Ligand code: SF4
C-alpha cells in the first residue's frame with residue numbers, strides 16, 4: 196500500500212471543477228451517498244502515526260479509537276496500517292496503543 | 308371538524324384560517340413550537356392530528372430551532388412539510404432559515420407577525436419577518452384572514468414548483484388578523500387537494516435507500532458561489548411561477564392575486580405603499596379622500612420576496628409623489644425595509660417621483676385612519692411643491 200494512497204479520491208461523479216452554476220446539482224445535493232470517503236482530510240496532518248507490524252500485538256485499540264476510520268484492517272480484522280488519505284494525525288491511536296513503538300507519531304516532513 | 312364539499316362562507320380568525328388551510332393541505336410532517344400569537348395555529352392543528360382529520364406526523368419539538376431543523380430534514384426526505392411561528396420563535400430559527408432556503412426545501416410556514424423583543428412585546432409589527440427578508444425565503448403578506456388562507460394554499464404550489472424550490476413564509480399581522488374574527492370563503496377539501504397535487508417537490512429523497520443522496524455536504528470556495536447563484540435563479544423563476552399559480556387559484560376560488568394590489572390608482576397623483584392589515588384601513592382613507600376630490604390611491608404589496616421591482620416601478624413612476632409605510636425599522640437611520648426596496652427600484656427611472664417614508668405601528672401601536680390621512684395629505688403637499696420636508700417620519704410616536 197502506498198503511504199499516501201489516493202485511491203479514495205475523485206470518483207468521476209463530482210461535477211468538474213469548472214462546472215457552471217447551471218451544471219452543479221441544485222442546493223448542493225449530491226445524488227449519491229458515501230462520498231465522505233472521497234474527501235481528502237489527510238492533508239491537514241502535521242504529525243503522522245507510523246505503524247510497525249513487528250511490535251504490534253493486534254489488540255485493535257487503535258482501530259477502535261480512531262475517529263476517522265483511518266486505521267486499516269484486513270479481512271480477518273487485523274491492523275495492517277494507516278490510510279493517510281484520511282488520517283488527520285490526531286494521535287489518538289498512538290496514545291491508546293499499549294505497545295511502545297507499534298504506533299509512533301512523527302512530524303510530517305515538508306513536501307518535497 | 309366537518310369537511311367542506313363546496314366553497315363555504317365561514318367566520319374564522321386569521322389563526323383559524325391558517326390552521327384550516329393546513330388541515331386541507333394535510334402535510335406529511337408538521338414540527339412546531341408554540342409562541343404567541345401563532346400558538347393557536349399549531350394548537351388547532353394538533354387537534355386535527357389527534358382527531359385523525361389529517362395523516363400528518365406531528366413532531367413536538369423543544370424549540371423553534373428544532374422545528375425548522377426537523378422540517379428541513381423531513382422536506383429532504385420528500386415529505387410535504389410545514390411549521391408556523393412568530394417573532395422570537397422566527398429569530399430562534401434564524402440559522403436554519405438560511406439552510407432551508409439554500410438546500411432548496413419547499414417548506415411552507417405561516418408567520419404571525421409580532422414585534423421582535425426587546426423590550427418584550429407580543430403585538431404586531433413586521434420586525435420579525437422583515438429581519439428575515441434576506442434569508443432566501445419567498446415572502447407573501449396578507450391583508451386579512453381570507454388572504455392568509457389563500458396565500459398558504461398557493462404557497463405550497465409556488466415553493467414546490469421545480470423551477471423555484473424555495474421555502475415560503477406567509478405573513479399575517481399578529482392579533483389584528485390572527486385573533487380577529489373575519490368572514491371568509493373556504494374551499495372544499497378536495498379542491499385544495501386537487502390544487503396542490505401530490506407534491507413534495509424533491510428530486511432526491513433522503514429516505515430513498517435504493518438511490519442514496521447526500522444533503523448538505525461541505526461546499527467550499529469552488530462551489531458555494533455557484534449554489535448561491537442557483538438560489539437567485541429560483542427566486543427569479545418565482546416571478547413567473549407566482550402569477551401562474553395565482554391564475555390557477557383564481558380558476559378554483561374566483562379570487563385573484565398578483566404581486567401587489569392597486570387600489571384606485573388609475574389616475575392617482577399620490578400613491579401610498581403599504582403591506583399587511585393596514586391596507587384595509589388605508590383603503591377606507593382612500594375612499595374618503597377620493598370623495599373629497601383628491602386623486603389618491605394605494606399599492607398593497609403581497610409579494611415582498613421576490614421583490615416585483617419592475618412592476619412597482621411601472622405602477623409608481625408616473626405619480627407626483629409616493630409615500631411608503633413601514634411597520635418596522637432597519638435601524639440604519641435611513642428608513643424602513645419597504646422604503647429601501649421600493650425607493651431603490653425607482654432609482655433607474657430618470658423622472659422618478661419623490662418618495663418619503665413613514666414608520667408606524669411598532670409593537671402593536673394602533674394605526675388610525677386620521678394618521679393615514681395625514682400621510683396622504685403630506686404626500687399631496689409634496690406632489691404640489693415637489694419638496695419633501697423630511698424623508699423619514701415616525702407616525703404615531705409621542706414626539
Ligand atoms: S492519528 Fe488519529 S486519525 Fe490518524 S490513524 Fe491515528 S487515530 Fe486515526
Ligand code: SF4
Pocket residue numbers: 250251252253254255256257258274288291292293294297298
Ligand atoms: S493499538 Fe498498538 S498494539 Fe494495538 S493493534 Fe494498534 S498498533 Fe497494534
